[in-house]
Amino acid sequence: MVRIAFLLGSADISGGTNVILEYGIRMQVQGDEVFLITLDPVDATQLFWHKDAAALCWITLDEAQKLSFDILLATWWQSVFLLEKVQAQSYCYFVQSIESRFFPPQNSRELPNRDIDVLREWCESSYCFPLPVITEAHWICDYLHDLYGHKAVLIRNGIRKDIYNTNGKCVAAKKVGKLRVLVEGPLNVFFKNVEKTLELCLQSDADEVWLLTSSHIQEYAGVDRCFSKIPIEKTAEIYRSCDVLVKLSYVEGMFGPPLEMFHCGGTAIVYDVTGHDEYIKHKQNAIVVNKDAESDVVSWINRLKSDSEFLAALCHEASLTAKDWPDWQTQAESFSKQLKKITASSQITQKLVAGYTARSSTARDRYFKSQEYARFFDRENSLEIGRQYQNFIQVYYHHGRGYTNEAMLWDEYLDNGWQTCSVILPFDMRPVAIRLDPSVRIGVISIRTVRIVDKDTGDILGEWNSQTGFNSLQLQGTCRQIENKRLLKIFAHGEDPQIQLPGTYSISGSRVELQVELFEERVWSTLQALSGNPVKRWLKKIVNFLRAAQ
CATH class of the missing domain: 3.40.50.2000 (Glycogen Phosphorylase B;)
Structure with a gap:
């Protein structure tokens, strides 16, 4: 054992x-x-x-x-x-x-x-x-x-030959003279390419287009039947109901769905993706199309619709491929x-x-830092008038288990004057802690207002500005505060400056928004303005260190 x-x-x-x-x-x-x-x-x-x-x-x-x-x-x-x-x-x-x-x-x-x-x-x-x-x-x-x-x-x-075969139930019987196309895969995964595959199938002469997906959906625009999160022993019933699987992934190891379709009496149209040649042979048991040759995909679907003898020949050869394939026990x-x-x-x-x-x-962390330093020097040394640089705020929230990337929202802004960023917080009646990360790069950030507001009622759940003060906000991560009477001004000396908001909040409405007004400056311009500021010496050391690290 x-x-x-x-x-x-x-x-x-x-x-x-x-x-x-x-x-x-x-x-x-x-x-x-x-x-x-x-x-x-x-x-x-x-x-x-x-x-x-x-x-x-x-x-x-x-x-x-x-x-x-x-x-x-x-x-x-x-x-x-x-x-x-x-x-x-x-x-x-x-x-x-x-x-x-x-x-x-x-x-x-x-x-x-x-x-x-x-x-x-x-x-x-x-x-x-x-x-x-x-x-x-x-x-x-x-x-x-x-x-x-x-x-x-x-x-x-x-392969599960007890499940994938031609002898079981069907969701719907195939129709003579009609072509039913099946698309399989998760949505919103770029290398699976499911959305584009559906688009091409809907452009074709196929009589019906079905979708089998692990994504949680009930319907998809234009699709005749949608099957979501189906147990594997039921998937064969869907395969048996269709004539051809169209699977246009960009990356595969050795993908199983075309082989499962072969076992259930159908054929497939695939891109010349890695792994297809383990069992797929062009114009023998399936159709292989060059990657992103989208018009060819539509043409081949139309060919299978109009040429029933060719379709039958592909399916026959596919069944022979299936017969010779080993099962899972072997x-x-x-x-x-x-x-x-x-x-x-x-x-x-x-x-x-x-x-x-x-x-x-260690190599990963150094690569991250080198990327950050490169962005910093590119921005600091740029003399191009009107050139703008992208930055982001991140808003993290949790109700007792700590901050994670799975519970994070973001918005973008440019370094060309005062900007307003906002995110809609998800509904949650539990007490929620909130953290605002005002930047993802080295730089100087001035914040005029942070506000949590219910957009439906107008109620302010929390606000920090020059009137209310910023003292209750806790700075963490890669940032230091620069003394300023009107603004919350911070120097982000890395890519993870953090502002912890005080207390917790109940997000009881569907449109509770966190808003932040902020302005990003270049480090050297800020340094020159800090003539008598006690932070200047420390800030200058940081800048010199960053230059030395270039």
Whole structure:
């Protein structure tokens, strides 16, 4: 018996989580102890989509730190940096895709994507760890070998042949001469490209367009049928009802939905995305379109609508591909054998993993700082008249569990005079603590007013200005106050200046707004105006330090 633990990002519906569950369930049946480690406790209701998931042992990371395992697997990029927290005889990286490709392009005008290149590089650094690697697609093996020298073990994903077949129920029978198209995937995930896929399908001659999604929605404009958060044993009924799956992802490991469609009697249209060549052959069992060749997608849908013989030929070849594909039991046996081999031979220790984690985190922090210094000097040294620089406020809120990025709102402003920023606070009758971060970069910020107002009633829940004073506001993080009688003036010497608002607030209305009037100045112009200010000497030291760090 082997004691196996997987670090799991989420218990929610996803293809990657399903793969881990299918392996874990079968290894537990064969006698191994299998643990799924999550950051937060998992409620049984979260597992509705996989009826066997509750049979596994779900524990939190805090609980796992009190235990020891024979082998611990990282299953997404951030989990590699958590391996050091849990004691195990051996460690492994189960790579289901190259996740650095999941990040959208960096965009300085959007706060969540402002420093995305830093996160992308940090993600990529997870592949530098000298861990044994198991993966599911040839292209991932090649990538990890060519860039990092890994000799990854390839174990392709299996499939539930008891669920995905042509013999079960349908949501609705197919209609002769009619083409029913299915789009699958979560909304608002850029590399899944679901919204654009739906748009193209709706432009085509398809008679019906259906959507199968893990996103929580009830309908989607123009779509004939929408299926949200469906248990996996019910998804085959949807596949059997459709003729073709249109799946236009930009990044995949070895995507399962087209293969599931093959097993249920249909075919697929896909982009030439990584991993498609594991089983898809253009114009034999499916259609492969060059990435972003949108007019070609529409044309191929129209071809399948008008040419029933071609559609039938694709579906026939797809069924032959499905017939030869291994099931989960076969693949789980291979996966289990590889874990036992790693456990018996690996010399990767917890101390070694901790060392790599520390070095990677240090490199990330230095990259963040270099980005911040570069922005500072670009702005300070700019002589261009009228050039404006983007900045952001962030508003954090919590009701007893501390501030997190999941409970954060933001608004943007420019450094071209007094600006008013605002965010609508979410309804919450519990006492809510609020923190305002007035900047995300080095600079001098003057604040004239901070106000919390109910826009429906006009009631002021809190206000700080030259009349009421700013003394009750607590400065924290990377900022120092500059003495000023009329304004709250602060020097942000890093990217995380914080202003803690006093007390707590009940957000009882639907339009309770936090407003802030502020003005951002360049540091050198402020320094020159502080002739006798006691902060000047300290401020000048900070500026000289920043210049030296350039």
